[in-house]
Amino acid sequence: MTSDMHLPPAFTTQRSARGILQWLNAPERRGPLLVAPAILTLFLVNILPLLWSFGLSFFNYRANRQAAPRFDGLDNYGDLLTDDRVWERFVTTGMIVAGSVGLQLIIGFGLALLFAKKFPLRRILLMLVLTPMMLSFVSVGIFFKLFYDPSLGLLSWIVGQFTGEPFAILATPAGAISAIVIADAWMWSPFVMLLVLAGLVSVPDYLYEAAHVDRASGWRRFRTITLPYVKGLILLALLFRTIETFKTFDLVYLITAGGPGSATETVAVYAYRLGFQNFRTSEASALAYLILFVVIVLTSLYLYLVNRRDAEAAS
Amino acid sequence: MSALTVQRVTKTFGDFTAVSDIDLTVAEDEVLCLLGPSGCGKTTTLRMIAGLESVSQGQILFGGEEVSAKPAQHRNVAMAFQFYALYPDLTVGENLIFPLAAEGLSKAETQERLDGIADTLHLDSVLQRRPHELSEGEKQRVAVGRCIIRRPNAFLFDEPLSRLDVALREDMRGSIRRILATLNRPTVIVTHDQLEAMTMGDRIAVMRDGRIEQVGTPQDVFDHPANTFVAGFIGTPQMSLLDGRCLDAGETQVTVGTDQMRWTLPASRFADMPRTGEAATVGFRPRAASLTPGGLALGGCRLVLSEHMGAEKLLHFDWHGQAVRVLTQDDAPQIDEICTVYLGDAAPHVFDNNGIRLRMKGDRQ
Numbered sequence: 285m286t287s288d289m290h291l292p293p294a295f296t297t298q299r300s301a302r303g304i305l306q307w308l309n310a311p312e313r314r315g316p317l318l319v320a321p322a323i324l325t326l327f328l329v330n331i332l333p334l335l336w337s338f339g340l341s342f343f344n345y346r347a348n349r350q351a352a353p354r355f356d357g358l359d360n361y362g363d364l365l366t367d368d369r370v371w372e373r374f375v376t377t378g379m380i381v382a383g384s385v386g387l388q389l390i391i392g393f394g395l396a397l398l399f400a401k402k403f404p405l406r407r408i409l410l411m412l413v414l415t416p417m418m419l420s421f422v423s424v425g426i427f428f429k430l431f432y433d434p435s436l437g438l439l440s441w442i443v444g445q446f447t448g449e450p451f452a453i454l455a456t457p458a459g460a461i462s463a464i465v466i467a468d469a470w471m472w473s474p475f476v477m478l479l480v481l482a483g484l485v486s487v488p489d490y491l492y493e494a495a496h497v498d499r500a501s502g503w504r505r506f507r508t509i510t511l512p513y514v515k516g517l518i519l520l521a522l523l524f525r526t527i528e529t530f531k532t533f534d535l536v537y538l539i540t541a542g543g544p545g546s547a548t549e550t551v552a553v554y555a556y557r558l559g560f561q562n563f564r565t566s567e568a569s570a571l572a573y574l575i576l577f578v579v580i581v582l583t584s585l586y587l588y589l590v591n592r593r594d595a596e597a598a599s
Numbered sequence: 600m601s602a603l604t605v606q607r608v609t610k611t612f613g614d615f616t617a618v619s620d621i622d623l624t625v626a627e628d629e630v631l632c633l634l635g636p637s638g639c640g641k642t643t644t645l646r647m648i649a650g651l652e653s654v655s656q657g658q659i660l661f662g663g664e665e666v667s668a669k670p671a672q673h674r675n676v677a678m679a680f681q682f683y684a685l686y687p688d689l690t691v692g693e694n695l696i697f698p699l700a701a702e703g704l705s706k707a708e709t710q711e712r713l714d715g716i717a718d719t720l721h722l723d724s725v726l727q728r729r730p731h732e733l734s735e736g737e738k739q740r741v742a743v744g745r746c747i748i749r750r751p752n753a754f755l756f757d758e759p760l761s762r763l764d765v766a767l768r769e770d771m772r773g774s775i776r777r778i779l780a781t782l783n784r785p786t787v788i789v790t791h792d793q794l795e796a797m798t799m800g801d802r803i804a805v806m807r808d809g810r811i812e813q814v815g816t817p818q819d820v821f822d823h824p825a826n827t828f829v830a831g832f833i834g835t836p837q838m839s840l841l842d843g844r845c846l847d848a849g850e851t852q853v854t855v856g857t858d859q860m861r862w863t864l865p866a867s868r869f870a871d872m873p874r875t876g877e878a879a880t881v882g883f884r885p886r887a888a889s890l891t892p893g894g895l896a897l898g899g900c901r902l903v904l905s906e907h908m909g910a911e912k913l914l915h916f917d918w919h920g921q922a923v924r925v926l927t928q929d930d931a932p933q934i935d936e937i938c939t940v941y942l943g944d945a946a947p948h949v950f951d952n953n954g955i956r957l958r959m960k961g962d963r964q
Contacts, residue, residue, distance in 0.1 A: 493651050494684035496671040498745070499701035508697070512688035 341569035348563040360570035369546075370554070370571065377550040380464055380536075381529045387469035388525055389518065392476025396514075399477065400484040417474045425538025428467040432539065457547030460540050464548055467535055472525060479521045483514035516593045523586040527579055551575050601662025602626050603648065603753045603785035608657030610643050610809075617643045619809040620657070625753070625785035632800030633789045636832070640809040641789045642681075645755050648787060650674045661752040678755040681762070683742040685730040691737075692717075692726040695744050702749070716744045719778060736767045747778060754779075754786040760795055772798050793833055797821070805829050827954035830882050836913050838948070839923045840882045845873040855879045855949060859919050860897060862947065870958040871951075878952040885913060885926040887945035894943040897923060902938060905931040916940060 308317060341360055345353035364370050399410055434440045434452035443451035453459040487509060495505045533552040536542065542549035552575065559568030605623040609616065618640040625631045633641035646652040648659055650671035659667045666674050677698065685694050695716055699709050717723045720740040730738060739759065746754060759775065760768045776799050779786055790796050796803045797817040804814045813825035824830035830838045843857040853869060855862045862881060873879055900916035900923055912931050916923040925940055932938050949957045
């Protein structure tokens with residue numbers, strides 16, 4: 285202690301700087317300090333814009349005008365919920381979700397039943413079947429746009445072999461919706477298959493053996509053994525795909541851009557149009573929050589099911 | 600109903616022979632226990648009888664009718680699995696009546712059988728529960744119940760008690776024995792537990808490396824083990840087996856011994872005579888040996904381990920490199936103490952150079 289007395293004043297200031305570092309470096313502060321930059325970035329680029337847009341949804345504001353935002357209360361929400369066009373978009377989205385998710389479940393389940401068996405080249409085929417879900421939306425979108433093209437597309441050519449005329453699937457509302465459904469199902473059926481396959485391979489062989497000994501029919505074996513084992517996973521796949529498909533933007537925008545007319549305009553595409561083509565920024569924000577609300581409801585359901593499944597597995 | 604016959608059955612998996620040329624017959628009111636260490640082929644044999652495993656060679660017959668080529672669904676056998684194999688999504692009641700669907704019984708009859716089984720196995724209070732809500736003992740009873748609710752060609756049990764704790768196991772052993780006595784169907788139980796086999800089986804088939812070493816009543820297998828494997832496998836504590844050689848097989852006396860010891864037995868007791876000069880093994884049960892002087896003496900036994908077994912102690916001696924076990928109620932000597940073990944008047948088991956039992960006069964075989 286006595287040696288401190290001889291130190292020059294400059295050294296004591298340096299000591300206090302080091303003191304701050306030491307204070308920050310204390311074990312209880314080190315962790316929060318290390319994550320702080322990430323939290324800050326997240327707040328700036330993610331949370332703040334989110335809250336900002338939520339705030340905007342209560343104002344009358346256009347991003348391409350200089351005018352100051354005017355507070356409108358719940359007007360945007362009221363207008364949207366009473367607007368037939370918005371409900372139409374929700375119905376369109378619902379149709380695409382129902383068609384695509386239904387198709388994904390059927391194809392995914394079928395593929396899973398197939399791949400639960402052992403056969404030559406199974407692993408290689410499994411890899412190939414999984415490829416679609418690993419591609420980017422943009423490449424899948426462009427691929428299907430070309431596939432559906434009336435003058436260049438493979439589909440038109442194949443149909444042409446029978447009818448002698450080019451086939452424009454995207455020209456009719458029903459055709460366009462099925463085109464979207466097919467593209468989305470093509471891309472995401474493998475995902476459903478993966479989940480269901482996980483359930484199928486977890487069924488112990490001895491249950492099937494017991495059912496054989498008990499002389500149960502194929503359908504009865506499926507109902508009492510297979511289905512209970514994959515039921516939970518199918519529900520998860522259903523919800524997960526519903527949430528994802530509900531938000532569909534990329535595929536629709538790339539393949540049909542919402543057309544013909546507004547026949548395939550999903551709520552996500554409509555929100556995009558409102559916000560970035562019509563620059564009705566605050567209305568678009570409100571619509572985005574309506575979509576978010578639906579997604580949150582579905583997600584809670586999803587999490588509830590996941591938790592229940594964990595609880596079942598634990599018991 | 601009629602007997603179950605396994606005729607010259609062999610099962611190979613690739614190069615591996617799991618079961619090799621076995622013959623078995625189980626009468627219609629008989630319980631046969633397949634007993635053996637893990638990997639001896641006993642479960643494979645059971646699965647072949649059930650139709651869950653194909654037969655590589657040989658035949659399986661139910662009452663004279665060949666069923667080897669039939670799948671499990673067409674054999675009408677009831678089987679209880681080691682891991683119970685209860686259908687997880689069905690209640691206990693639904694699990695129990697599951698196999699009855701194939702029998703096309705009326706509702707009333709189904710209910711009657713269910714009530715009977717639930718009553719016998721004390722499952723009344725859990726009929727509405729699902730398998731994951733049951734205790735291990737209840738699961739086991741449901742598995743047995745789902746089996747005996749049927750009127751099949753044969754009952755098959757794969758390690759039915761292996762997953763129960765000791766107290767429950769003893770309890771269930773008795774119950775199952777009583778139930779099996781009423782079934783009047785050929786029954787095969789696979790177990791690795793000799794006590795289970797001894798108490799539940801009318802007859803025991805001891806298996807090793809895919810072969811049947813001996814088939815007989817529990818008493819028979821215990822009293823007259825066919826070879827050194829069965830002798831060492833059946834009975835707790837394990838029989839002491841001392842390797843030696845036949846020193847002299849005379850008209851009146853047979854002398855078997857080692858460098859340290861010789862046994863002289865009257866030749867008149869042997870049904871099969873040993874040959875002079877050939878290797879021979881002498882066996883005796885630990886309960887037949889004692890430290891109290893009397894009869895044949897094994898000098899120079901060094902105590903290596905003393906195990907408390909409740910009322911008795913199991914003493915492990917080293918006798919010139921061979922293990923000698925003595926079950927005694929007396930105080931144990933000190934470890935490393937040199938003692939003399941006496942064999943009293945009990946007749947030892949004698950096995951020839953191939954480990955096959957030399958039959959004595961009065962053996963039941």
